[in-house]
Amino acid sequence: MRSTGALHLGHYHGVLKNWIKLQHEYECYFFVADWHALTTHYDEPENIENHVWEMLIDWLACGLNPGSCSLFIQSRIPEHAELHLLLSMITPLGWLERVPTYKDQQEKLKERDLATYGFLGYPLLQSADILAYKAGYVPVGEDQISHLELTREVARRFNFIYGKEPGYKEKILAAIQKMGAKNADLYNEAKKQYQESGNENALDRGRALVMAQNNLSLGDQERLYGYLEGSGRIILPEPEALLTQNSKFPGLDGQKMSKSYGNTIAIREDAESITKKIKTMPTDPARIRRSDPGTPEKCPVWSFHKVYSNQETQAWVQEGCTTAGIGCLECKKAVSDVVIEEQKPILERAQQYIDNPKLIKEIVREGCESARAVAKETLEEVRDVMGLPHRDR
Incomplete structure (x- = not known):
């Protein structure tokens, strides 16, 4: 994940829950992509480091276990940057320009100057992130398939040239x-x-x-x-997509939860703030008065109930809303109560790391050592087939 700010419930339900499951099924590497953060937030260096540590606390608090996976920081593994440079020697410019998100992100983030070499090349840096570990699978959503396909093409071309x-x-x-x-x-x-x-x-x-x-x-x-x-001896294996379910978690306004929309609840938000945010959520516009019946499917609050509430509560909401048997504030309170309840153990675990920063730094140190050992082996092989002199060992 890119370290560009506080994580929210969309990250938790759309990504982290899946990672927590995968760490027990595969040998997993999860890293904070601080170099990737610089591709769009290069003019905010004062925030980058703080975002890195806060993200790691969120991951650990949600349930990622350093005993079951490797957690590290991208910029601590220089092999990512070296492999990115070496792959750039063989990657056609047109491959990067045709990545769908390249022009899409430039359009969405018009307020930022993204006409940079780093932004154009970030999909190739992603490829280096993956290929450095000779990954078999990469957990991605449908919208990231094009990036993974670029990685497969780059690996195929590399193998063809050097294999x-x-x-x-x-x-x-x-x-x-x-x-x-x-x-x-x-x-x-x-x-x-x-x-x-x-x-x-x-x-x-x-x-x-x-x-x-x-x-x-x-x-x-x-x-x-x-x-x-267009293939040769397999030096860099082509990774497969490990597709995740639709990760579009609803925001407070019914759109996808996103910082850019200002409709988020943070993973470590306090109970008072959660209650206030949910209390002010928009509802079915047909329910002007308490006595007006409504349609749950037209209300953003119902989207939260579908994620958080059990079948009994959902049936209560359906019956109460369509008959005006309950008011919107009652409906909202039922949601905020269960969201707050789910947050409690996350907040408790997070506090352990906030109180003991040395612990999280030790976890990262070990994760970086583990990751770098693998990346170094890959780079030795890559340098060898590209004809580069071996370094002193």
């Missing part, structure tokens, strides 16, 4: 020549269509052409399949 055996090009050309002039032309055209436009039919045609050649050795066949697909 070749000695004399690879000569062996490929010789294998294509064995196919005969007509089949060679068809193979090259299929390769071009697949690699330029992702045409799956072209990929199937190319594979069928190779399979039909009886004069090719098994080694030649494998080389031609890899050349067709």
